[in-house]
Amino acid sequence: MNGARMAGGIVIVLFVAAAAFGPLLAEFAPFAVDGQRFAGPSLEHWLGTNALGQDVFSGLVHGARTTLFIGLAVATLSTALSGLFGLLAGYSKRLDPVLNAVANMLLVLPSLLLILIVASFSGGGTWQLILTLGLLTWPAYMRLIRASVLSLKEREFVKAAQLFRGGTFYVLRKHLLPFLRPLLRTKFIMSFKQAVAAEAGLAFLGIGDPSLPSWGKMLQQAFSRSETWMTDVWQWTVLPPAFAILLVTVALALLGEKSDRFGSSVPKRTRPAKSGRGFLETAETTVGSQAGTASGVMAAADEPPPPAAVAARGLEVAYGGKTILHPVSFAVETGSVAAIVGESGSGKTTLARALYGLLPDEAVLGEALIGGKRMYGGGSKSAMRRWYDAAFIFQDPRASFNPLMTIGNQMTEAMQLDVPARGKREAAATALREVQLDERLLDRYPHELSGGMLSRALIALALVNKPGVLIADEPTGALDPIVKREILDLLVSKVKEHRMTLLLITHDLRAALRYADCIMVIRDGRLLEDAEKEQWLARQQGQHGQETQLMSRELQLSQ
Template sequence: MKLTWSQRVGVVLFGVFVLVAVFGPVVSTISPFAIDASRLLPPSSDYWLGTNAIGQDIFSQLVHGARTTLYTGLMVAIISTLISVSLGLLAGYSRRLDPLLNGLANMLLVLPSLLLILIVASFTGGGTWQLILTLGLLTWPGYMKLIRASVLSLKEREFIRLAQMYHASTGYILFRHLLPFIWPLIRAKFVLSFGSAVAAEASLSFLGIGDPSSVSWGKMLQDAFSRTQTFITDAWLWMIVPPALAIMIVTVALALIGESKMTGNRFAAALNRKASRVVPVKEMERKTGCEEPCVDGAALGCHLAADDQQPAAIVVRDLQVTYGAKTIIHPISFEVKMGSITSLVGESGSGKTTMARTIYGLVPHISVSGTVMIDGHHIYLRDEPCTMQRWVDAAYIFQDPRNSFNPIMTIGRQFYETMRLQSSKEQKHAAAVAALAEVQLGAHVMNLYPHQLSGGMLSRALIALALVNKPKVLIADEPTGALDPIVKREVFDLLVHKVKEHHMTLLLITHDIPAALHISDEMIVLQDGVQVQGEQKQLYLGQGKRLYPQYG
């Protein structure tokens, strides 16, 4: 990560004090507790910062105190950050743990933190580790809630849903997919906790709540202010200024390190999600009957025709999708034959995407009734998990490829995650490169991040990702919807070519009716969540061809 000038200044200042804490005791051979000099001596060649009211070397106390203060700050920052991150991830990801953990955080936020720290520190004896644990265990709720809110948003992203459907373990999703996204928050939490802990340790030690057997900057200030001689003479210049200046410089340095103009922007961009579209749903009677045998040369026979001997790759029986009191998909039944191309068309808001997601198992079980089978695997079984291996038995291409890829993982790593047919990394790499070559992309794409690819390249990469395991069934939800007309036609033709080359079954959701008529074996028309059949279907397809003649 490239540092700004302010961050560089902060790193240099903080590094100086780290060096002082590490190597200072080597330079200062005098014990910080030794009383072997006169009282209140000014700075000299023997005593670089003079002596205090009882004849102790202030420079020795300053460098040894740096160890205590920085060590306390480091340990508090580690403990507090670990608690914030772990509980934030669990609360945001787990619905069962969320009420308990969020309630605990809310309770601690309501309590006055300073008063609570003072009470706990007073009753724990004031040792260094007692102070560290007190500060670490009482300073996590604020950032924990920020991390929880971020995880609640991130877990709805499509690449997280895909990882869940691919039976990735909870730990894998948390550490490989979610944790990198919240790294800016973790970094900010650690730096701020470090600075706050340094100030808190100095404040508590100044109040007399600290380890009396160790020296720290706060204890130096407490000792200086407790002596009347400090302000009667010029002794305050070397008894108060050095530790106070050290505390100020360290806190300012940490603030500069944590400052980054780009962190917030990048994090906000990472969490940016496409706004959901609310579509009004109208009640409509389900139409029955068998379609006409063909429309403009495309085979549009009955979906459930008994005379077709091809086995069914997708079977849908009495499928209905309901969100609350609204019925999005009215009862519908159809089959998609093995090795065929079936297009699902309809107006925007007709339920095409909901239908495709339901077939692939992306809709909650509670909203689905009826039967859905892909290659013999039941997708919605109430008491048993789905046995279909996603990306192997079936794959799904989403509308927007940028929402399908994890933006902080390279294309190659995301290929490796989906590949189960190859055992070694070399085999996976070779298969991924071959899949990219099939869609006219070079091997260098493996090392690129999604934001480094154009829309057309990313669509090709997603097609390669869907085809790398040679799945039997491929569901493509408007895979060219976000592309310009020329690239759209190229990607569309490429997808159809690869599906036919690998003898796959394709369920295509598209608005391009002429293109769908040109390449499809079957056509399914949806309107307001209802399957359109008979003359109304032919009329709709005919109107679509007249409106969009570019594929004719």
């Protein structure tokens, strides 16, 4: 905490203490007439008396209770509405138009006129004032929060949380709300400050509960007397409430200062994700998978062959009438490594996301299948256990991890629910050791790891549930050539060790030739070639001759 925030916090604490314990020290009731008119400060009346002979100190400390309570209540209500409606509007396409329309309507309404109208018809009670101010001040920050949620929900770590069936409430609470805390904190402080000033101004105009003392009412009484400015009584009738309002608003402004020059800091520790069945559905076990005996294989000789690990049948992607991916059809056999190569912007990532079911249903035509399960249509998305049957490695590892959660929390979050918390941590540590990382990294945040370490941690996260299919979309695109080679070697070795199917999306042809069993070439959203590596090399050798021979020789030497 910097000096400005500390000073603001101390001032607020002093005023809260005055509001809580000051009335116990005051000898007089706030409205009791127990002294002479305009008596100066004395041992009996610490801050003198006003025009009615009422004790100014008693009115000041009792008024602090009223003013600070109204400010706290308005700030709490307004901040809660801004956060709730901002989250819902940014996350839900259905609620967004409705909440946005209501916010826009309230923004253009004259707030002061509405407050005067409500006060005239309701009598100006405290709760009526709190509700009016709270309901009129949430739209502006709601729009800021909505904009942040619209951006955050497209981040890879949010997509990953949705893929392992994180419910709406879970994703909002666990992955989006922590990012909004600085905005909500600023909104709370700003609303508190504005509510204190608004209450004082309205009380000065005579709007409010006349039976409750407040700083604005003290100023109204002082300004309504001509003696206030004709003598020196303004020094103890005007200055105390005016300085109190000024100090509180300045202190709240100081509290709104950033904690350091780079903004709010990352929390030191995040609690591990609680186990519960509110956001994940337990998956049904697949009967008779990967454990057949010799007799079982013979009995199944007449049965149809098992489905391809990954398949596309006339798969097409279009947005707004513009075709991004033209119809493609192919199949990747179980246990193989297939590479999709192409230049940047050719449609590789669109194809990978379409295969994994990450695109909107209305944008996709044809069929995408993983393990024989359709990714679009017919309720197939509930049947496909993402992160368990199949996993997806996004391009940027830093965007794939939630920066406010530790590596360990994010790995345990993606595991099955029937595993106890201690077992989850041990499994996460084992997964890190498999990718040559120390298990102490479980307690680290993503920003504390280098790019290569994060890439390895992302591979560990993808492999922690031992999925049958792994789709890797440019997993080493941001790394230098040496680290890239190490990461790809590690990825392919773990895929073969666990007998998985790997679909590698890359623009590095040499990497595809080194690791893949079959190669698919895509250009301008069209699948141009799909062949085994040897057939593809032979075909290219006939077309390009010496260049392909040199590439083939380099490949043999590297192996």
